[in-house]
């Protein structure tokens with residue numbers, strides 16, 4: 001399925017992000033999560049790709065399982081960081097052979113462990129987009145950052161780089177999450193003013209734990225709002241169910257506002273869990289928003 005064709009016939013779409021399991025135990029809970037998420041009849045499910053090829057086999061196997069065992073539409077993320085042209089072609093050929101039609105081309109970040117990038121690796125996602133478009137018929141999307149990418153000199157400069165990715169052939173944008181929709185709306189407005197008129201799909205990250213929220217926000221530069229900090233402060237520190245429920249409420253509020261503002265769909269970062277996503281989607285269904 002080519003995502004841009006999907007959005008021509010269906011809006012809003014529902015989709016989930018998954019990543020390959022890192023252990024046998026994680027594989028068991030991933031399997032349960034997949035079944036619970038599949039029951040919500042998502043329009044597609046995306047699979048991450050570890051920079052430097054660290055999850056190459058795992059990403060392939062997960063895409064295969066989702067598409068061919070579970071009958072789900074898939075979106076393959078592809079991080080080009082450090083890979084040479086032959087590796088890029090090998091991965092993309094294998095995705096093509098699986099019947100994948102849409103990919104999201106990202107640069108990726110240097111892996112924490114010792115890793116020597118290939119001398120001919122591509123420096124930016126824009127280069128990867130052009131590489132893919134020259135050789136394949138995939139529907140190619142790119143990442144966007146409502147608050148600006150963490151390494152970008154400014155949000156305005158980052159927007160110029162995003163425009164460059166679209167000029168090189170990207171057809172849609174999936175955004176990093178933010179906890180305050182004003183960042184997303186402002187970003188979408190700035191995109192439109194810059195002539196970026198492709199579908200911009202917002203990513204939504206429910207709060208699963210305080211530690212995870214803090215770690216990820218630090219990594220990607222997402223602002224944790226005062227409202228969230230105050231809501232969490234009002235909970236007992238060991239009230240895990242209370243925190244998850246708070247995260248669900250926050251995500252439902254965010255998705256409601258986004259869906260009322262004509263987004264092409266909602267893309268939920270599941271962290272390979274299903275409880276929060278299922279509750280969020282059920283509540284959006286009940287409200288008649290999806």
Ligand SMILES: Cc1cc2nc3c(=O)[nH]c(=O)nc-3n(C[C@H](O)[C@H](O)[C@H](O)COP(=O)(O)OP(=O)(O)OC[C@H]3O[C@@H](n4cnc5c(N)ncnc54)[C@H](O)[C@@H]3O)c2cc1C
Nearest residue numbers: 048049051077079106107108124125143149151152161176
């Ligand atoms: C929806 C989504 C999915 C993701 N999936 C994955 C995944 O599967 N695997 C993974 O490893 N990571 C993934 N990431 C994370 C992503 O790889 C990192 O955020 C990475 O740091 C940037 O990737 P990019 O594609 O946005 O890079 P780019 O668009 O190349 O930008 C990277 C940085 O360089 C700057 N820049 C861009 N072009 C230029 C230029 N010509 N000159 C100077 N500076 C420039 C940008 O402003 C930015 O600061 C994902 C992110 C999102 C939002």
